[in-house]
Amino acid sequence: MNNMDKSQYKNVFVFIEQREGVIQNVALELLGKARELANALNEKVYAILLGHNLTTQAQECIAYGADTVLRVDSPELQTYTTEPYAQAVYQIITTYKPSIVLIGATTIGRDLGPRLSARIETGLTADCTGLEISEEKELLMTRPAFGGNLMATIVCKEHRPQMSTVRPGVMRMGHRDTNRQGNIEDVTINFDKSKFKVRVVKTVKEKKDMIDITEANILVSGGRGVGNAEGFDMLRAMAKTINAEVSASRAMVDAGVLAHERQVGQTGKTVRPDVYFAMGISGAIQHLAGMEESEYIIAVNKDKYAPIFNVADLGIVGDVRKIVPLLTEKLAAIKHQK
Numbered sequence: 273m274n275n276m277d278k279s280q281y282k283n284v285f286v287f288i289e290q291r292e293g294v295i296q297n298v299a300l301e302l303l304g305k306a307r308e309l310a311n312a313l314n315e316k317v318y319a320i321l322l323g324h325n326l327t328t329q330a331q332e333c334i335a336y337g338a339d340t341v342l343r344v345d346s347p348e349l350q351t352y353t354t355e356p357y358a359q360a361v362y363q364i365i366t367t368y369k370p371s372i373v374l375i376g377a378t379t380i381g382r383d384l385g386p387r388l389s390a391r392i393e394t395g396l397t398a399d400c401t402g403l404e405i406s407e408e409k410e411l412l413m414t415r416p417a418f419g420g421n422l423m424a425t426i427v428c429k430e431h432r433p434q435m436s437t438v439r440p441g442v443m444r445m446g447h448r449d450t451n452r453q454g455n456i457e458d459v460t461i462n463f464d465k466s467k468f469k470v471r472v473v474k475t476v477k478e479k480k481d482m483i484d485i486t487e488a489n490i491l492v493s494g495g496r497g498v499g500n501a502e503g504f505d506m507l508r509a510m511a512k513t514i515n516a517e518v519s520a521s522r523a524m525v526d527a528g529v530l531a532h533e534r535q536v537g538q539t540g541k542t543v544r545p546d547v548y549f550a551m552g553i554s555g556a557i558q559h560l561a562g563m564e565e566s567e568y569i570i571a572v573n574k575d576k577y578a579p580i581f582n583v584a585d586l587g588i589v590g591d592v593r594k595i596v597p598l599l600t601e602k603l604a605a606i607k608h609q610k
């Protein structure tokens with residue numbers, strides 16, 4: 273695709289990840305961002321919706337900002353597997369020639385994105401935290417680099433489309449407007465089934481009795497200052513009092529105190545709760561990357577110079593082992609008064 277005619281490439285496309293027919297939040301977040309980018313370019317937003325026995329998902333895409341939904345409803349796309357999805361999106365991209373393609377950086381998106389960019393021979397910037405249009409109308413893709421110590425802005429100058437993945441929770445979800453009007457185009461894909469190497473025989477779901485930390489309204493998060501598993505029992509007791517979920521810094525995940533799915537930060541999850549309690553967390557840049565957009569941040573740290581206080585709305589200088597039980601008691605008392 274060298275010396276390509278970039279002027280042929282137009283419009284902002286979003287891959288709509290759905291699982292068992294449910295559109296994943298990251299896709300809706302990306303539709304909101306795509307809307308902003310398309311407005312800046314004076315172009316349109318297209319949603320790429322793949323699946324089988326699809327129902328109202330296309331209307332949902334329009335409500336969240338899509339102008340056109342390219343819908344492929346086919347038994348091959350019932351459950352995600354790499355090859356059928358890659359073939360379908362590849363055919364859509366080569367036919368419709370978008371200028372930008374956005375994909376959620378989920379396990380599915382991380383599998384699909386690189387395969388597409390290799391097939392199309394274009395670049396892919398993974399895990400972007402910022403997307404903007406430059407004065408030259410190019411996509412500026414910002415992401416942490418060098419272990420999160422600086423932010424790099426990457427431009428895909430020679431190739432099209434410009435592709436990027438974005439982690440769930442990084443972009444803010446737009447407003448759902450069920451009165452928005454848009455087009456739904458049913459697209460037929462010519463699958464090369466000889467290339468299908470994987471067949472889903474059975475899906476076994478892990479039983480989960482906890483809410484995903486990206487969906488929690490309140491998070492009580494612990495770091496090395498909390499110390500160990502007993503320290504986290506104290507955080508769990510506090511979380512139970514206020515219907516919160518418990519999360520952690522990488523230090524505590526690496527120490528085996530909590531599972532990786534509970535880690536907040538650059539190599540964990542990006543969270544945006546209404547209230548984020550940072551207990552004994554120093555506030556390293558890689559941790560802040562995952563939580564600084566929280567609505568209200570309350571930090572407890574024995575070091576008054578800890579960087580977490582730079583992003584906290586409320587800071588308490590003190591020992592978590594003393595403050596957390598006191599706080600839990602007070603919160604329980606307030607709850608009983610109600």
Ligand SMILES: Cc1cc2nc3c(=O)[nH]c(=O)nc-3n(C[C@H](O)[C@H](O)[C@H](O)COP(=O)(O)OP(=O)(O)OC[C@H]3O[C@@H](n4cnc5c(N)ncnc54)[C@H](O)[C@@H]3O)c2cc1C
Nearest residue numbers: 495496497521522523537538539540552554558574591592
């Ligand atoms: C490429 C890369 C990716 C990374 N990704 C992540 C990530 O996704 N998430 C993440 O969290 N980190 C990540 N890190 C690690 C990050 O740099 C920090 O090392 C880590 O966040 C530190 O965790 P912490 O704040 O729990 O521990 P520390 O930095 O050791 O801080 C502990 C804090 O607790 C305070 N404290 C100690 N005792 C008490 C007490 N009794 N009461 C109150 N306060 C107390 C101390 O004053 C200190 O501020 C990454 C690093 C790299 C290089």
